[in-house]
Amino acid sequence: MSELRRKTNPERRAEWWTTLPSAGWLLIFFAIPTLLIVVMSFKPAGPYGGFGEGWSLKAWVDMGNPSYPTVLWRTIRLSLAATLICIALGLPVGFLLGRSDAKTRSILLLLVVVPFWTNFLIRVYAWKVLLHPSGFFRETLVSFGVIGENTLLLYNEWAVLLVMVYAYVPFAILPIYASAEKFDFALLDAARDLGASSIRAFWLVFVPGVSRGVMAAVVMVLIPALGSYIIPELVGGPTGEMIGNKIAQRVFIDRNWPHAAALATVLMIVTLLPVLFAFAQEKRESIAVGKKGGDASS
Amino acid sequence: MSSLRARHPIAVFATAVALLFLYFPILVLVLNSFNASRYGASWEGWSMRWYQLLFSNHSRDIWQSLRLSLVIGVVASVVSMVFGTIAAWALNRYRTRLQQAHFGLIYLPIVAPDILMGISLAIFFVTLNVERNLWAITVAHITFCISYVALAVLARLQDFDGLVVDAARDLGANRWQTIVRVVVPLLAPGILAGGLLAFTLSIDDFVITFFVKGVGFDTLPLKIYSMTKHTKEMPVINALSTLLLTFTFASVWWIQRLTRTRSAT
Amino acid sequence: MSEFLVFDGVTKRFGDFVAVREASFAIEKGEIFALLGPSGCGKTTLLRMLAGFIEPDEGRILIEGEDITKLPPERRPVNTVFQSYALFPHLTIRDNIGFGLKMAKRPKSEIDSEVDRMLDLVDLTEHGDKKPDRISGGQKQRVAIARALVNKPRVLLLDEPLAALDLKLRQRLLVELDDIHDEVGITFLYVTHDQTEAMAISDRIAVMQRGTLEQIGTPAEIYEAPVNSFVAAFIGDTNFLRGKVVTATDEEYSQAEIEGVGEIRLFNDRPLKPGEEIALSLRPEKIRIESHAPPTDPGLNAIEGIVEDVIYLGSMTRYWVRVGDQRIAAERQHSRYLLDEKLPSWKDRVWLSWRADDGCVLSDFAVEDTELLSIPPDEEG
Numbered sequence: 001m002s003e004l005r006r007k008t009n010p011e012r013r014a015e016w017w018t019t020l021p022s023a024g025w026l027l028i029f030f031a032i033p034t035l036l037i038v039v040m041s042f043k044p045a046g047p048y049g050g051f052g053e054g055w056s057l058k059a060w061v062d063m064g065n066p067s068y069p070t071v072l073w074r075t076i077r078l079s080l081a082a083t084l085i086c087i088a089l090g091l092p093v094g095f096l097l098g099r100s101d102a103k104t105r106s107i108l109l110l111l112v113v114v115p116f117w118t119n120f121l122i123r124v125y126a127w128k129v130l131l132h133p134s135g136f137f138r139e140t141l142v143s144f145g146v147i148g149e150n151t152l153l154l155y156n157e158w159a160v161l162l163v164m165v166y167a168y169v170p171f172a173i174l175p176i177y178a179s180a181e182k183f184d185f186a187l188l189d190a191a192r193d194l195g196a197s198s199i200r201a202f203w204l205v206f207v208p209g210v211s212r213g214v215m216a217a218v219v220m221v222l223i224p225a226l227g228s229y230i231i232p233e234l235v236g237g238p239t240g241e242m243i244g245n246k247i248a249q250r251v252f253i254d255r256n257w258p259h260a261a262a263l264a265t266v267l268m269i270v271t272l273l274p275v276l277f278a279f280a281q282e283k284r285e286s287i288a289v290g291k292k293g294g295d296a297s298s
Numbered sequence: 299m300s301s302l303r304a305r306h307p308i309a310v311f312a313t314a315v316a317l318l319f320l321y322f323p324i325l326v327l328v329l330n331s332f333n334a335s336r337y338g339a340s341w342e343g344w345s346m347r348w349y350q351l352l353f354s355n356h357s358r359d360i361w362q363s364l365r366l367s368l369v370i371g372v373v374a375s376v377v378s379m380v381f382g383t384i385a386a387w388a389l390n391r392y393r394t395r396l397q398q399a400h401f402g403l404i405y406l407p408i409v410a411p412d413i414l415m416g417i418s419l420a421i422f423f424v425t426l427n428v429e430r431n432l433w434a435i436t437v438a439h440i441t442f443c444i445s446y447v448a449l450a451v452l453a454r455l456q457d458f459d460g461l462v463v464d465a466a467r468d469l470g471a472n473r474w475q476t477i478v479r480v481v482v483p484l485l486a487p488g489i490l491a492g493g494l495l496a497f498t499l500s501i502d503d504f505v506i507t508f509f510v511k512g513v514g515f516d517t518l519p520l521k522i523y524s525m526t527k528h529t530k531e532m533p534v535i536n537a538l539s540t541l542l543l544t545f546t547f548a549s550v551w552w553i554q555r556l557t558r559t560r561s562a563t
Numbered sequence: 564m565s566e567f568l569v570f571d572g573v574t575k576r577f578g579d580f581v582a583v584r585e586a587s588f589a590i591e592k593g594e595i596f597a598l599l600g601p602s603g604c605g606k607t608t609l610l611r612m613l614a615g616f617i618e619p620d621e622g623r624i625l626i627e628g629e630d631i632t633k634l635p636p637e638r639r640p641v642n643t644v645f646q647s648y649a650l651f652p653h654l655t656i657r658d659n660i661g662f663g664l665k666m667a668k669r670p671k672s673e674i675d676s677e678v679d680r681m682l683d684l685v686d687l688t689e690h691g692d693k694k695p696d697r698i699s700g701g702q703k704q705r706v707a708i709a710r711a712l713v714n715k716p717r718v719l720l721l722d723e724p725l726a727a728l729d730l731k732l733r734q735r736l737l738v739e740l741d742d743i744h745d746e747v748g749i750t751f752l753y754v755t756h757d758q759t760e761a762m763a764i765s766d767r768i769a770v771m772q773r774g775t776l777e778q779i780g781t782p783a784e785i786y787e788a789p790v791n792s793f794v795a796a797f798i799g800d801t802n803f804l805r806g807k808v809v810t811a812t813d814e815e816y817s818q819a820e821i822e823g824v825g826e827i828r829l830f831n832d833r834p835l836k837p838g839e840e841i842a843l844s845l846r847p848e849k850i851r852i853e854s855h856a857p858p859t860d861p862g863l864n865a866i867e868g869i870v871e872d873v874i875y876l877g878s879m880t881r882y883w884v885r886v887g888d889q890r891i892a893a894e895r896q897h898s899r900y901l902l903d904e905k906l907p908s909w910k911d912r913v914w915l916s917w918r919a920d921d922g923c924v925l926s927d928f929a930v931e932d933t934e935l936l937s938i939p940p941d942e943e944g
């Protein structure tokens with residue numbers, strides 16, 4: 001017994017000491033504040049911003065404001081659309097990255113990654129300049145008659161969607177590529193050999209083969225998209241507002257913090273759904289894999 | 299490449315479109331920074347005047363905000379390099395329930411939208427009545443940087459041959475010598491890559507800082523944001539962005555070279 | 564016998580699983596001692612307990628009478644050549660080899676000259692300044708050996724040092740390893756799952772199965788006189804004949820009835836009783852195969868059968884011969900002095916004969932051990 005304790009204890013202690021710094025920090029500055037959002041949404045607003053004394057349901061009652069369902073629905077709709085387009089672009093790019101030789105691959109990868117390393121604000125801002133009513137891009141389109149004299153490219157839902165796709169497409173490409181790298185491309189040849197056209201082979205063999213990467217891509221794109229703030233703020237205008245803008249307005253304009261907390265809680269619930277879905281999927285898969293491994297070894 | 303084009307015309311076309319899409323606005327922005335026209339509606343000839351303006355007294359607070367960003371970035375990345383590396387070690391070494399929870403804590407900040415992290419920390423600091431100063435911003439940055447460093451080091455640890463640690467002990471190194479002479483040098487590329495990522499994310503962050511900071515304390519992205527509100531500042535932002543882009547390209551290229559030679563030797 | 568390195572009742576469990584069960588044996592100074600057994604039988608676990616990476620649950624390990632069971636690895640007078648080399652990828656070959664001396668805080672000049680000597684011993688002088696990923700697998704192997712040997716350990720532990728190399732290189736390095744052993748005179752504990760490797764290099768072999776030491780002896784002892792069906796089948800191919808003792812003729816010989824074959828003569832090194840069940844291991848190369856009956860000889864067993872399969876193996880031919888309901892393997896070398904005799908072929912009626920003392924009575928027989936044989940005896944019905 002004492003023999004046992006002597007052996008397990010140092011190991012256990014080492015684990016605690018190496019876990020504590022990061023876990024402690026994230027518990028205090030990430031987990032607790034996140035839960036605090038929910039708690040503080042039940043507070044009354046303070047007279048000069050901040051939170052008041054006691055408890056109140058006012059913030060949640062105010063969620064009934066008819067503009068919110070519209071904004072929430074727009075947030076979900078735009079995010080889903082952006083995710084779909086990003087995946088649609090990510091699949092062929094990931095495929096090509098997986099197929100190309102080492103040199104081409106490293107160049108392509110660099111090209112995909114560099115925007116990811118550049119300042120996000122600047123990249124969004126670049127679109128604002130590009131789509132600007134007096135910018136050359138719009139002028140050119142107008143002079144070629146592609147769009148009417150009065151069509152505005154900026155400050156609407158389409159601009160938000162466009163820039164979201166632009167900003168998040170690397171997040172779709174990279175996980176799909178990571179899966180494609182492990183994909184056995186001989187399977188495609190096999191499918192062709194068995195009579196599938198190249199498009200069908202792509203759909204029936206490659207896409208299921210990289211489904212893990214696609215799942216990761218969905219999470220990596222959908223969640224930040226749902227929480228978008230800068231993009232609608234810079235290129236959305238009033239008709240392109242998303243839930244993030246509403247949160248910021250409550251904090252910076254009305255200084256109604258409980259109201260902002262209630263909105264943030266709603267956003268949290270909406271974003272939690274895809275994460276839980278991904279986790280469940282992951283778990284199901286790892287259980288299936290575990291079973292298979294068990295069978296093989298016995 | 300040419301054989302790829304022949305065999306997968308659709309994929310090559312889609313990739314070309316995606317890359318064009320990724321770089322088109324950036325190219326326009328770079329070109330506009332050299333455009334004599336203020337609003338960039340038409341090309342009015344080459345000019346360096348926006349760069350001159352950027353380096354003149356007019357733009358003094360841009361450079362001040364850059365300095366603030368750099369200080370926060372360095373502190374946040376160094377702290378998160380230490381915490382993240384230790385975290386990765388624990389995650390890799392132990393297979394316990396504690397580590398499952400630990401991994402959840404590391405993973406969630408990466409997927410959580412910035413705005414939620416920003417508002418939650420803002421509410422946290424307001425509730426505790428903490429002054430939302432430079433330190434509050436740095437704490438917020440460390441919080442989102444730890445996870446990235448941890449995952450970068452964890453990736454490196456996954457192809458780390460654990461036997462090398464045994465080999466060092468076998469050859470007479472004690473625990474501490476093993477860490478200093480074998481473990482840290484071998485993990486260095488992962489730690490550095492994680493640190494660089496953390497630094498970039500810190501320098502890049504707008505949303506979280508925006509919510510967490512009190513009055514004053516404008517980091518570079520906040521300064522840029524306030525400038526975007528004034529159309530007449532557009533060309534200065536273009537010039538600044540071009541410089542930042544050049545810097546990013548150079549450092550990404552350098553990192554690639556660094557990691558390539560490291561893994562080659 | 565000088566008891567240089569002693570395992571005394573060493574047991575290691577992982578949860579409920581017993582990886583090593585009450586291992587007790589002694590290794591002599593200067594010998595090459597091989598631990599041989601199939602994958603997962605606990606060889607590495609045994610070695611790691613000696614190196615100090617895991618602590619036994621029970622038992623002691625002694626070197627020259629000193630109990631080292633509780634010493635941390637860095638304080639043990641042993642060094643390891645790891646299964647996958649475990650060279651430090653960030654250090655040059657020189658620094659890899661010099662690592663142990665540096666940890667021992669030896670002066671730089673001494674480290675340099677020792678490393679030079681080692682580089683020369685393993686023939687890598689030109690490669691000293693390269694990093695490990697710039698040299699071939701065989702060279703890595705030699706660096707790993709040099710890195711361990713330079714510390715002059717009292718025992719060198721080698722964990723399947725050649726497993727990652729191809730056959731030709733393996734054979735060459737095996738010879739080199741033997742030369743190095745002759746040169747440095749250090750005790751080697753050599754772990755392998757390859758029986759030819761163990762036979763070729765070691766003075767003595769310990770055969771392990773599922774955590775248990777089954778037999779310890781010289782390669783010849785283990786091959787010629789396996790104690791049980793596992794050792795017999797794991798070391799080379801064999802025929803198992805099972806039956807009952809009929810009469811115990813004298814001290815050394817008995818008669819036995821083999822199922823479906825008939826009565827044969829047995830050599831027994833332990834007394835047998837009539838009626839006792841026995842299992843016999845009979846190596847294929849001990850059986851002579853001819854087309855006519857051999858001359859009668861009391862020391863010889865002879866049985867008649869029909870050739871069912873003929874497998875040409877280059878240096879020899881293997882025959883599968885049906886005798887009653889048994890299939891017996893016999894081998895014949897391709898030496899040409901019997902050229903006048905026609906070689907048996909498929910469906911021929913042949914005679915098998917062997918000397919009674921070439922069959923080895925096993926103390927233990929397990930049916931599942933027959934699966935270790937290269938071709939199980941009753942492949943086809």
Ligand SMILES: Nc1ncnc2c1ncn2[C@@H]1O[C@H](COP(=O)(O)OP(=O)(O)OP(=O)(O)O)[C@@H](O)[C@H]1O
Pocket residue numbers: 577582600601602603604605606607608609756
């Ligand atoms: N740390 C551990 N925890 C649980 N089980 C272990 C551990 N280490 C080894 N084992 C188990 O103990 C048994 C013996 O393992 P060991 O590594 O000693 O085998 P081995 O004889 O060296 O095999 P190989 O030839 O494949 O290297 C195996 O079944 C293995 O699964």
Ligand SMILES: [Mg+2]
Pocket residue numbers: 606607608646722
């Ligand atoms: Mg082993």
